[in-house]
Amino acid sequence: MPSDSPLPDMEKLTEKIRIWARELGFQAMGVSKAEVPERDVEHLKQWLAKSFHGDMGYMAQHLALRANPAELHPGALRVLSFRMDYLPAETETVKLLGEPEKAYVSRYALGRDYHKLIRKRLTQLGKQIEAEVGEHGFRAFVDSAPIMERPIAQQAGLGWMGKHSLIINRQAGSFFFLGELFTNLPLPVDEPYETNHCGRCTSCMDKCPTGAIVAPYQVDARRCISYLTIENKGSIPEELRPLMGNRIYGCDDCQLVCPWNRFTKSTKESDFQPRHNLDASDLVDLFNWTEEQFLERTAGSPIRRAGYESWLRNIAVALGNAPFCDDVISALNSRLNSPSKLVKEHVSWALHQHLTD
Ligand code: SF4
Structure with missing residues (x-):
């Protein structure tokens, strides 16, 4: 026509x-x-x-x-x-956040x-x-x-x-x-959603690990773990690192604590199902990925956006927050001479966390 x-x-x-x-x-x-x-x-x-x-x-x-x-x-x-x-469906969320030797990847990026x-x-x-x-x-x-x-x-x-x-x-x-x-079609518009059902709840503000929701509807990205692990290409502020736990790519905490997510429906899209065991991996295993393995396993994944250097930086922080064990220390030591100054600095910080425990 x-x-x-x-x-x-x-x-x-x-x-x-x-x-x-x-x-x-x-x-x-x-x-x-x-x-x-x-x-x-x-x-x-x-x-x-x-x-x-x-x-x-x-x-x-x-x-x-x-x-x-x-x-x-x-x-x-x-x-x-x-x-x-x-x-x-069936990905662990809260449970995984309580297992500090495992990696937590934001559910949208699995x-x-x-x-x-x-x-x-x-x-x-x-x-x-x-x-x-x-x-x-x-x-x-x-x-x-x-x-x-x-x-x-x-x-x-x-x-x-x-x-x-x-x-x-x-x-x-x-x-x-x-x-x-x-x-460009003049379709009839829907009613805007003007009711706010948050009420007096402040769970997301109270439970944000780094206190990034500084006021209702005001997220300071500079404190937000999603920003720190994905958008930020530089050093992660030291005072925030211990608060990040095992979150190595993004963070879902504000959504996980939201009462409205009791009504979440799981997806059947095959593209959104976890790949390469990313919903149940040990930090040490992911930290040991070579750059080639990183590129191969994150092909077509949003994680590729962060890049290998940020990947190692983020996992180094999580390893600094993980319980002391020989595997963690030797994985960190293996990257102490990384050609990346950024990675080296975060690895040194992580080792220092264990030495001062
Ligand atoms: S946790 Fe959910 S309902 Fe509660 S304030 Fe935050 S967004 Fe609103």
Whole structure:
């Protein structure tokens, strides 16, 4: 159908899109205008002014685009926000955090990288829509552009922003990815989710291992273990290292303690299932991976993003927090002459922890 053909009934089309989205593995979809409320833009500005973004300079860039998402895609009228649950069934979470010789990897990073999968499905959905209505323009995004995806998801009715600043859904908790499809079609918008169900709960703030949630809805990334182990390429502040426990890539604590995650649904996506025993590995085994093994075993995984040097740095910190044993000491000693100054410094710190125990 050519693009100048009359548009079909938008209500009916939206219902069809919801069905197609479910068939493509998304658990929910919401529609909003291609706009971000002023209060959310102001919140971002204040967060940046406090330097809570640390070295994530990209968060400060393109502020105008973040505030005006329609500029990302010419003619965009609506943003379709999608939820895809990622928690694999039967992975240990709290138990693993209590086993300091084991590695804890954030649950979203145990399998294959979600970016590729979600973008592919959204592109497929965009094509299905065009097959129905003709070319009216769409563009898929998954963490790939300066988009304030959480406020947009809230506008689309997918949930409210918890005090940890993640979106929570009453029926599904918060262990999910978000993706967006910008479209030039005037689809009917959903009701924004304006009720906040956190109430007087402050569990995520109280239980954050490093005290990174400094006030409701205010996460100081410079203290957040996700930032420290993934985005941060430099040294991890010494005072925070003992607080990190065995968390070597990301952290889920604010979600694990959230009462709404009693309602989390596990995923059946094969891409999100743990690979290379990452949900049950000993720290020492992971620390002994050569760079070749790291590259081979993290191919197609979000962990590749952090790089081998950060991988060793993070595990060195966790080994410094692990119980004293010969295997831990010899693994650390084996990296004491690492060509990386960063790794050497963290290994020395870890050995020092054991020597002063
Ligand atoms: S732990 Fe409590 S305060 Fe934090 S997001 Fe969940 S409900 Fe809200």
